[in-house]
Amino acid sequence: MKKAELKKHSGKIITAAVIILICIILGILKPGREALMTQTSPEMQKMIDADANSTRKRVTVTYNSLFIINYASLSTSGANVMSERYVGFLGKVYPADEGAMKVVGQMVNYTYRMLGVGENLMHGAKLTITLTTLTVLFGVLLGTLLALGKISKKKILSKLSGAYIFFFRGTPLLIQIFVVYFTVPGIFGFAWRDLFGVNDAEAVYKGAFVAALIAFALNSGAYCAEIVRSAIQSIDKGQFEAAKALGMSYGQTMTRIIIPQSIRRMIPNVSNEFIMVLKDASLVFAISLMDITTVSKNIMTSEGSYLVFIPALVIYLVITAFFGFIFDKIEKKFSVYE
Amino acid sequence: MSDQYEYILKTEHVSKRFGTLEVLKDINLSVKKGEVICIIGPSGAGKSTFLRSLNQLEKITSGKIFIRDELFLHRENDHTVDKLPREKQQELLLEMGMVFQRFNLFPHKTVLQNVCEAPVIVKKEKKEEVEERAKELLDRVGLSEKANEYPSRLSGGQQQRVAIARALAMNPEIMLFDEPTSALDPELVGDVLKVMKELAESGMTMLCVTHEMGFAREVADRVLFMADGIIAEEGTPEEIFTNPKAERTRNFLNAVLEA
Numbered sequence: 001m002k003k004a005e006l007k008k009h010s011g012k013i014i015t016a017a018v019i020i021l022i023c024i025i026l027g028i029l030k031p032g033r034e035a036l037m038t039q040t041s042p043e044m045q046k047m048i049d050a051d052a053n054s055t056r057k058r059v060t061v062t063y064n065s066l067f068i069i070n071y072a073s074l075s076t077s078g079a080n081v082m083s084e085r086y087v088g089f090l091g092k093v094y095p096a097d098e099g100a101m102k103v104v105g106q107m108v109n110y111t112y113r114m115l116g117v118g119e120n121l122m123h124g125a126k127l128t129i130t131l132t133t134l135t136v137l138f139g140v141l142l143g144t145l146l147a148l149g150k151i152s153k154k155k156i157l158s159k160l161s162g163a164y165i166f167f168f169r170g171t172p173l174l175i176q177i178f179v180v181y182f183t184v185p186g187i188f189g190f191a192w193r194d195l196f197g198v199n200d201a202e203a204v205y206k207g208a209f210v211a212a213l214i215a216f217a218l219n220s221g222a223y224c225a226e227i228v229r230s231a232i233q234s235i236d237k238g239q240f241e242a243a244k245a246l247g248m249s250y251g252q253t254m255t256r257i258i259i260p261q262s263i264r265r266m267i268p269n270v271s272n273e274f275i276m277v278l279k280d281a282s283l284v285f286a287i288s289l290m291d292i293t294t295v296s297k298n299i300m301t302s303e304g305s306y307l308v309f310i311p312a313l314v315i316y317l318v319i320t321a322f323f324g325f326i327f328d329k330i331e332k333k334f335s336v337y338e
Numbered sequence: 339m340s341d342q343y344e345y346i347l348k349t350e351h352v353s354k355r356f357g358t359l360e361v362l363k364d365i366n367l368s369v370k371k372g373e374v375i376c377i378i379g380p381s382g383a384g385k386s387t388f389l390r391s392l393n394q395l396e397k398i399t400s401g402k403i404f405i406r407d408e409l410f411l412h413r414e415n416d417h418t419v420d421k422l423p424r425e426k427q428q429e430l431l432l433e434m435g436m437v438f439q440r441f442n443l444f445p446h447k448t449v450l451q452n453v454c455e456a457p458v459i460v461k462k463e464k465k466e467e468v469e470e471r472a473k474e475l476l477d478r479v480g481l482s483e484k485a486n487e488y489p490s491r492l493s494g495g496q497q498q499r500v501a502i503a504r505a506l507a508m509n510p511e512i513m514l515f516d517e518p519t520s521a522l523d524p525e526l527v528g529d530v531l532k533v534m535k536e537l538a539e540s541g542m543t544m545l546c547v548t549h550e551m552g553f554a555r556e557v558a559d560r561v562l563f564m565a566d567g568i569i570a571e572e573g574t575p576e577e578i579f580t581n582p583k584a585e586r587t588r589n590f591l592n593a594v595l596e597a
Contacts, residue, residue, distance in 0.1 A: 236440075236442070238438060238440050238442035239442060239444065241395055241438065241442060242436075242438065242442035242443075242444070242501075243444075244394075244395060245393055245395065245434075245435070245436035245438075245505075246455070246456035246460060246504070246505075246508060247428065247431060247432045247456060247460040247461075247508065248456060248459060248460055249460075252459055252460070256455070256459060257444055260446050261444075261445065261446050334446075336488070337445050337446045337447075337488040337489075337490060338445070338488075338490055
């Protein structure tokens with residue numbers, strides 16, 4: 001970055017640095033897991049100690065750490081039902097069985113589950129972000145090919161691309177997911193989990209993810225095709241003529257002159273497509289995958305916590321803001337020449 | 339490639355129709371190597387279309403185009419009757435450089451990259467050699483210090499001079515100028531015309547569609563006056579400007595020179 005640029009952004013940079021610094025300080029000051037566990041009542045402590053020497057665990061311990069705040073819940077089942085919750089924040093441990101701290105504790109727990117941090121599988125926000133990013137990436141690549149096909153002078157290519165776009169925009173994404181997940185393996189006699197070894201305990205889940213990604217990318221390709229096509233067609237005709245007059249082939253003209261100039265014009269629309277896919281990602285619930293929306297809905301049905309949707313909204317907004325920022329940066333990078 | 343040819347460029351009975359509109363009617367023109375020809379005339383006369391059909395930016399409806407006495411393209415009623423093989427056509431087209439009214443520089447590439455692009459990509463020349471030549475060309479058009487700027491940072495006149503350098507980088511034998519100064523502010527026209535004049539003096543074969551009568555008078559070997567899709571009059575600058583025969587030429591020149 002140049003000096004002048006640095007100066008222009010100094011306000012933003014300082015704000016970001018201060019926020020990061022505060023988060024780091026809060027993170028350091030957060031009580032550790034041990035601090036939360038030693039707050040337990042003597043009865044609970046006794047059972048925990050007993051569990052340590054037994055193979056049969058009677059205490060269920062949930063521990064969620066969210067960088068600046070953490071939450072622990074200990075509960076027992078059976079004859080002697082006990083349940084205790086604690087929140088750790090800024091060097092102190094707060095009991096979270098009632099009142100405001102209970103809500104705080106729930107929020108930490110729900111957010112933790114919706115983010116999917118604790119899972120080794122693609123789960124919650126991890127799934128949503130991975131699926132969305134890969135979908136848009138493949139969607140733009142596929143969309144570029146389709147757009148080139150559609151504007152091609154070869155009738156057959158143009159017709160085929162047009163038909164593809166018509167089909168994928170004209171049918172519901174949910175059914176497209178079903179077709180990829182159920183119909184295609186049904187016809188061709190395979191199962192998506194076969195892609196992963198029989199020893200892979202997560203094969204079913206991974207297979208479903210692959211199927212979802214294929215359906216999403218095929219669908220997004222159709223939408224991206226229109227984005228790319230309109231961007232290409234917005235480039236001044238003089239650019240094609242200049243390239244042709246210099247002896248450049250159609251392929252050279254496209255890859256070196258037209259597409260690089262189109263990218264900047266695509267970005268706002270691709271950013272929009274990204275946000276659409278981010279929200280459409282919840283459709284994966286239909287093939288047993290758990291994105292943010294599905295996790296929040298499950299928490300609602302299993303625990304009756306109507307508050308769960310508030311952190312869900314916040315998570316979506318944070319993701320949208322982050323990627324909006326990234327797309328902004330990419331757009332600026334491609335605008336240097338203007 | 340033999341240099342034994344009579345005309346570097348020749349057209350016979352070239353016509354062009356857009357739908358029912360006849361833009362070019364039976365244009366015959368022969369150009370010798372080193373000749374500088376200016377095409378003048380009212381707008382809508384088909385000057386630009388004629389120039390553009392020479393390097394295939396427009397497909398002619400009928401007629402023949404010869405390059406170096408070789409039949410480059412022969413079309414009748416919008417059908418190609420005869421043409422050179424594709425590679426040979428491509429090779430001959432590279433001998434024609436074109437400068438556009440609206441410059442058409444590649445905005446995402448720097449001045450130097452604009453000039454180097456085609457020689458490296460199309461002719462597969464070595465990048466270092468092309469860059470060296472490009473710098474010389476930029477120096478020739480007086481823009482060596484702008485090599486690393488993007489076109490948007492340049493004035494119209496500077497952009498047009500880059501466009502000329504870009505076309506020259508392909509080492510063409512013929513340069514086509516399609517109203518190169520029409521989109522420029524009046525005070526910027528001079529620099530571009532100066533470059534074109536130097537180019538003419540260096541022996542380049544040039545076809546210029548222009549509204550700069552002073553330039554045509556001073557630099558051209560031959561002036562064509564086009565109106566309604568035909569070459570209405572043709573002659574030396576002297577003949578056209580001081581003693582025009584056709585009434586249309588007279589009217590046009592009166593209108594232009596009075597302004």
